[in-house]
Amino acid sequence: MRTILLLLLCLLGSLSIFGQTSARYHRAQVHLEGRSLQELALLGLEVDHGEYVPQRHLTNDFSEVELHQITLAGFTYDILIPDVQDYYHNPARQQAYRSEARGGEPCPAGATSNVTPYPTPSNFHLGSMAGFFTYQEMLDILDSMRLLYPNLISSRQVVSPSIVTHQGRPIYWLRISDNPDTDEATEPEVLYTALHHAREPNSLSQMIYYMWYLLEHYETDPEVQFLVANTELYFLPCINPDGYIFNQEMEPDGGGMWRKNLRDNGNGTTGVDLNRNYGHEWAFDNFGSSANPSSATYRGPEAFSEPETQAVQAFCNAHTFVACLNYHTYGNLLIYPWGYSDTPTDDAPTFNTLADVMTLQNNFLAGTGTSTVGYTTNGDSDDWMYGETTTKPAIFSMTPEVGSGDGGFWPVREDIIPNCRASLWMNLVTAHTPHTAGVVQADPAQREIASTSLYFRYQLQRFGLTEGPLTVSLSSLQEDLLLVTEEPRVFNLAANAAVLDSFALSAVANIVPGTELRFLLQLSNGSFTRTDTVTRVFGGFLRTDIYTNNFTNLTPWTPDQGWDLTTEDFVSAPTSLTDSPGADYPNNSITTITLNEAITVGEAQEYRLQFWSKWNIEAFYDWAQLQFKINDGDWIPACGRYTVSGSAVQAPDQPVWEGQQANWVEEEIDLTTYLLPGDAVSLRFLLVSDEFVNPDGFYVDDLVLQERNMETVGTTTLLPRAAFSVHIVPNPAREQSQLRFRLSEDGSSTGHWQLYQAAGQLVTQGPLDLRNGYQEVDLATGNLPAGVYWLTAQADNQVITTQELVIIK
Numbered sequence: 001m002r003t004i005l006l007l008l009l010c011l012l013g014s015l016s017i018f019g020q021t022s023a024r025y026h027r028a029q030v031h032l033e034g035r036s037l038q039e040l041a042l043l044g045l046e047v048d049h050g051e052y053v054p055q056r057h058l059t060n061d062f063s064e065v066e067l068h069q070i071t072l073a074g075f076t077y078d079i080l081i082p083d084v085q086d087y088y089h090n091p092a093r094q095q096a097y098r099s100e101a102r103g104g105e106p107c108p109a110g111a112t113s114n115v116t117p118y119p120t121p122s123n124f125h126l127g128s129m130a131g132f133f134t135y136q137e138m139l140d141i142l143d144s145m146r147l148l149y150p151n152l153i154s155s156r157q158v159v160s161p162s163i164v165t166h167q168g169r170p171i172y173w174l175r176i177s178d179n180p181d182t183d184e185a186t187e188p189e190v191l192y193t194a195l196h197h198a199r200e201p202n203s204l205s206q207m208i209y210y211m212w213y214l215l216e217h218y219e220t221d222p223e224v225q226f227l228v229a230n231t232e233l234y235f236l237p238c239i240n241p242d243g244y245i246f247n248q249e250m251e252p253d254g255g256g257m258w259r260k261n262l263r264d265n266g267n268g269t270t271g272v273d274l275n276r277n278y279g280h281e282w283a284f285d286n287f288g289s290s291a292n293p294s295s296a297t298y299r300g301p302e303a304f305s306e307p308e309t310q311a312v313q314a315f316c317n318a319h320t321f322v323a324c325l326n327y328h329t330y331g332n333l334l335i336y337p338w339g340y341s342d343t344p345t346d347d348a349p350t351f352n353t354l355a356d357v358m359t360l361q362n363n364f365l366a367g368t369g370t371s372t373v374g375y376t377t378n379g380d381s382d383d384w385m386y387g388e389t390t391t392k393p394a395i396f397s398m399t400p401e402v403g404s405g406d407g408g409f410w411p412v413r414e415d416i417i418p419n420c421r422a423s424l425w426m427n428l429v430t431a432h433t434p435h436t437a438g439v440v441q442a443d444p445a446q447r448e449i450a451s452t453s454l455y456f457r458y459q460l461q462r463f464g465l466t467e468g469p470l471t472v473s474l475s476s477l478q479e480d481l482l483l484v485t486e487e488p489r490v491f492n493l494a495a496n497a498a499v500l501d502s503f504a505l506s507a508v509a510n511i512v513p514g515t516e517l518r519f520l521l522q523l524s525n526g527s528f529t530r531t532d533t534v535t536r537v538f539g540g541f542l543r544t545d546i547y548t549n550n551f552t553n554l555t556p557w558t559p560d561q562g563w564d565l566t567t568e569d570f571v572s573a574p575t576s577l578t579d580s581p582g583a584d585y586p587n588n589s590i591t592t593i594t595l596n597e598a599i600t601v602g603e604a605q606e607y608r609l610q611f612w613s614k615w616n617i618e619a620f621y622d623w624a625q626l627q628f629k630i631n632d633g634d635w636i637p638a639c640g641r642y643t644v645s646g647s648a649v650q651a652p653d654q655p656v657w658e659g660q661q662a663n664w665v666e667e668e669i670d671l672t673t674y675l676l677p678g679d680a681v682s683l684r685f686l687l688v689s690d691e692f693v694n695p696d697g698f699y700v701d702d703l704v705l706q707e708r709n710m711e712t713v714g715t716t717t718l719l720p721r722a723a724f725s726v727h728i729v730p731n732p733a734r735e736q737s738q739l740r741f742r743l744s745e746d747g748s749s750t751g752h753w754q755l756y757q758a759a760g761q762l763v764t765q766g767p768l769d770l771r772n773g774y775q776e777v778d779l780a781t782g783n784l785p786a787g788v789y790w791l792t793a794q795a796d797n798q799v800i801t802t803q804e805l806v807i808i809k
Contacts, residue, residue, distance in 0.1 A: 025257045027081035027408075029059045030070055033692075037374055041287045043069050044295025046259065049331060051405050052374045053620060055692050061257065061408065066296070088130070088255030088410035114361045115422050121212035123148070124420075130254025131413035132201035133208065135245050138237060141208055142174060149215045152228065154180040159236075159311040166262050169241045171311040176214055176233040184232060188434030191324040191395070192427065193236040193312070196275045196381065197259050198243025199409045202402050202419050203327035207237055209420035210427045226528035227431045236315065239308050240274055254410050261308055263300070265293035272300040275328075276377065278384035279303040279313070281340040288340055288378035299379050309381075316385060316392055322434040322465065323354075323396040325426065326381045330403035330411075333373065334359055334366040334426070337386045337397070340378035342370050345386065347396070350465075353496040354396060357439050357463045358429045362422040364400065396433065396465075400426055429463070436525040437464025438493070440472050440532075443500065445666070448539035449517060453756055453792045454505040456484070456519060456536065462493040470525055474503045477518040477533070481509050484519075500788055502804065511538050543762070547599045547705040551577040556596055562586065563593040563685075569699060571612040571664055571785040576701035579624075579687045585697040590688050598631075598680035604707035609638070609669040609683075610761075611703040612785075616660045616696040620647045622689040623656035624698040629682045630674055638669045650688070657698065664701070664785070666757075671705075681705070702785075704761075726793060732806040735782035741768060741775045741793065753777070753793045755805070768793055781807050 030040065032055060040058060041047050043066075050060030061084050062070070070077060081087050123144070127133035133141065139156070146155045154177075158170035165171075177184070192210070194203040214233070217224045227233070238244060240261050247256025260271025273296065276282075276289035282303035283289060289299035304310050336351045338344070345351060355366035369376050377383075385397035403411050403419050411419065429437075443457040460472055473488035483506045491499060511517075515538045522531045549556060550572050551565060566581035567574055577593070579585050601607055609628075617624055623646060627635040642665060643655035650656055675681060687698055727740040739753065754765040763784065769775050789805040 023063045023065055024082075025061045025063050025084045026067065026079050027059065027084050027087070028062050028067060028070075028077045028079050029057045030062075030075050030077040031057050032075075035075065038287045039073065040070070040075070041290075041297075041375065043073055044290035044292045044297055045069070046296040048369070048373050048375050048377055049401070049409075054374060056621075059405075063257070065294075084408070085251055085255040085257060088408065114363065115418075116361060116425065118213065118421050118424050120417055120421075121209065121216045123216065124209050124212045124417075126413060126416060127205075129201070129248060129252065130410055131416050132205055132254060132410070134248050135238065135241060138204060138208070139172075142172070142237065145174075145211060145215060149218075150180075152176055152178065152180055152215050152218055153211070159315045163307050163311045163314065165242045165307050166264070167242045167245075169245075171236065171239065171241070171308060171315075173315060174211075174235045174237070176211065176228060176235070177231070178229045187230060187232050189232045189234060189319050189321045190431050190434065191234045191236070191316070191319070191321045192327070192430075193239055193324070193381070194327045195238045195240050195244055196326065197273075197328060198240050198247050198261075199257050199259055200327075200329040201244075201254075201409075202329045202411060202416060204237055205416055206327060206402055206420040206423040206427075207235060209417070210424055211235065213424060222528060223428065223530060227428070230527070231431055231434065233431060234315075234319065234321070236312065239312065243271070257409070259296050260298065261306055263306060265298075267293055269293040269298075271298065272306050273297045274306060274308050275326075275381055276300070276379040277304065277306050277309045278379050278381050280379075280384040280387035282379040284340045284378035285376075288376040297377075303379065312381065313384075316395065320393055321385075321395045322393075323430050324382075324385055324398070325430050326385075326397060326399045327423070328399055328401050329409060330405065330407060331373070331401040332362070332364045332404055332422075333399075333401040334364045335369055335372050335382070335399040335401065336366070337368070337382050339369045339380045339383045340376055342368070342376070344368070347386075347394075349496045350396065351398070353461070353463050354429070354433065355398070357461060358398075358426040360439065360441075361425040364426075433463065433465055435464050436466045436468030436470065438462045438470045438491075438523060438525075440521060440523040440530075442519075442521060442534040442536070446536065448537045449505065450539040450756075451507075451511075451513075453754070453790055454507065455502040455790065456505060457500065457502040457790075458521060459498060459500050460491060460493070460523070461498040462491075462496065464525070465495070467492070467495075468525060470523060472501070473522045473524070475520045475522075476505075477520060479508070481511050481515070482507055482517060488522075500804070502790070513538060542709045544602075544604070544707045544709075545704050546601060546707055547703075549703045551575055551701055551703070554593075557593050558596055559593040560591040562589070562591045562687075566699075569614075569664075571701040573783060576612075576699050577685075578699045579685075579697040584694045585622075585687060585689055587689055587691045587694050590686065592684050592686040594684040595682060598682040599705055600680045601675050601677065601705075602707060603677040604709055605672075606708040607671040607675045608706045608708060609671055609704070610706065611667055612664045612701045613642075613657070613667050613699060614661050614664050615657050615698045616662070617658045617687075617698065618689070618693040618695060619659040621649055621692065622687070622694070623650040623658050624685065624687045625651065625654070625656050626669065627684050627686065628669075628671065628674075630679050635684070636674070638671075640667045640669050641665075642667055649690075660695075664699075726791070726803055728791065728803060728805050731804075732808045733779075733781045734808060735780070737779045737781050737805065739777040739779055739791065741770060741777070742773070751794045753791060755779070756790045756792065757787070763789065781805075 052058050127137050142156045145153050154175040156172040156174050194207045242262040243258050247258050250256050260273050263272045276299035290297045334355050359366050382397040385395040407415050440460045446457045469490050469492050471488050471490050474484045476482045485504045485506045517536050517538050519534050521534050562580050564581050565575040566578045570576035626638040629635045637654045639655040646654045646656040729738050749770040751768040753768050755763045784807050786807050791803045
């Protein structure tokens, strides 16, 4: 009788779980007009994934039960994809849906992905579950790693024999190190986790990819050697084995939608959201987690009620982790504390810096929960890892959400490796975080090296938590053309500090304008040197400004309603152009401002339109655009450095400006392929809005249409620095600065000096008269916009110095 009763109870429990998980899921767009995301959160719905557009909608995968709740709460919705389980393991259907998504680069010749094309590890192969690994495949892979690389990775071990899941499974961990079977107390520790949520398999795939990458490249890659030899890298590959295996059993071809663990809640419901069960500010409110056991975000009866989170707690308390990445999917986001509230942490500058560096390649949207998904969460892993400091030190813990919205929780096989590759740089940066570490890049504002200003500019950002010197060096790969004339620079930067600096160059032969110059840019912390090959085009352009407009008046323009000058913000005083001075732009409007007379161009090898701009425009819906037409032709949308491809509800697949660009940037439009000598080009700006969100709008200043012609450039030589000096006082400058030129030895010289904007545009110039050995020049800077400028001096046909001037306001 007892046996029969026990079997009956097990059957009822299985039916309870099956009832919750066998319901169909649909991708639905829930309308939010006049409603808040918090109202949906109070229903216990998962609102931290999907596409959220403030005041408009939330698009996510919901069960039929959840959609019924949404209806009862008075919301309306549209079904975008019925039966997402079928969609997830049907590549043809998924590809059809993807074809309707926001697509393509609007400028075919423009920027490409910044993600380094890391080679796929030879041992990495896709799994049998729609390209993802089954639980047993994961265990077999981890065992294979140990078998092949016993000197680099530990065997998989359980966190604690006394902590097992509700179905009796342990939580496994591994360590990658040059002494993997020894916990070396002197080495900093870093942690990576995956699969808190059972339906997010790409979180595991990227981890396996990263682990194979470290193991296979240890012998040949100096970066991997440094990290593995000086850091203990720990991995918890599957936090939620019960839920993951349940999805595998329910949907062996992929597409399982179970999220939580398999706790029997005792009331006919199953599961706790493990990422709401941690102890820091657990149950802070009912928005960021739910007290309802049937909810997808059910936080459990108490903090750390679940064996899975207890295992993570015990593992962290037994170690001294400096940084951690808790991987999830999806959204292409990087989220960091605080999750439970909108307040920044005490270490917000460090989180900001780490996030900026981690997203350099993949361009993930980074920030707190509110600034990324528009939503707070409480009881999550990041808040506890960082916030709990009595049982362990604070951990700089962050959550990457890997993968785009159209791929969802189960992206197509073709996207798995690109998603893994997009995560690799974040993983490497995290491993560098405990050390003396920085990142150096060629300054993106310097797109060419001009003959009148022979220098290479770079940016250095410190992100490592350990103080120490960082050495930047530059060498030419074409020393028959160009030499770097300065020694490596050593920087001892404060935490989170950045610097913009340059290396002087010297041409040793005639260089044909347009020649691609190649350099090795290196950064060393004394133990590891990162080397990148960077290129810049040798300019030698003779620039002729055939049209300029600083927007001090609107006489040359015909504006629609709204467009006018503003004193709110500008690059060159006293005004700039904007669509709605002193106010947000209006709803349901299409406004333009058109140049009255077309500009006739002469003969040139290139035609470039440049202007400074900033904007705050509702993403995905509203948009700004510059249009031009040649002679009496049609209006053509202009593609710039900062334009993106218009969505289906904007100007589909056309270049537009949208979203937020808070600081002024120099936009550039290449019109070379459109113009012939004698053509007349007309210009107009336009802003288009709908009936919902309407922020500040679009700003323009200092518009220039430039003709460029190339000239052959001869040899230049740098005089010894000991023979010449220039001091800029004060520097940084506000209203005025003085240029003090000196010859340190007896002698005389004449020539000229020039001041350039960071992008290479000449600002002003003057004669250089050193016949008495010195000269002082008063330079008015009050009318120049804030930014970085470069002073170049030439004497007796020789480049003798290039120095930086910073203007602040």
